[in-house]
Amino acid sequence: MNIEQVRDFVLSLEGVEESCPFGPSVVVYKTNAKIFLLLPLDTEDLQCNVKCDPEEAIQQRLAYPDCILPGYHMNKKHWNTLIIDGRLSDSKVKQFITDSYHLIKIKNTRKRSTID
Numbered sequence: 001m002n003i004e005q006v007r008d009f010v011l012s013l014e015g016v017e018e019s020c021p022f023g024p025s026v027v028v029y030k031t032n033a034k035i036f037l038l039l040p041l042d043t044e045d046l047q048c049n050v051k052c053d054p055e056e057a058i059q060q061r062l063a064y065p066d067c068i069l070p071g072y073h074m075n076k077k078h079w080n081t082l083i084i085d086g087r088l089s090d091s092k093v094k095q096f097i098t099d100s101y102h103l104i105k106i107k108n109t110r111k112r113s114t115i116d
Contacts, residue, residue: 001090003039003046009094010037013101036104037097038074046084049074050100060096064088 001009010016010029017030029037038049049071052060057080060068067087071079084093 001046001084001093003041005090006039006046006048006084006093006097010039010097010101013098015105016101031101031104034104036100040072047072047081048084048097049079049081050096051078051103052080052096052100053103054078056099 007018007027011018013031015031017033019028019030020026021028025040025042027039027041028035029039036051040047054077057070057076057078060080061070064087067083067085069081069083070076072081074081080096082088082093082096088096
């Protein structure tokens, strides 16, 4: 996958907003005003940070030690950094992004349900 393919995929998800609140070198993707993906533009290899279930985050790092790392500049318990250089299949990258999106979407839906 290249950066345009990642961006197109992320923006194809319902209700996603794209912004650069940390400056022009990091694109942030949110749903329901919550971040689920960060895409730095100034790295040698394409990479992104995705939100994870804490137990799954550890399992993913163990399964792919060379291309899934603890979330760079993020809470290592809840975030992983994916190195997108061909070692992870496009379908795996999309799955990790989708999982991150759903973690935020579900969490926010539950919060709204309890408020209503």
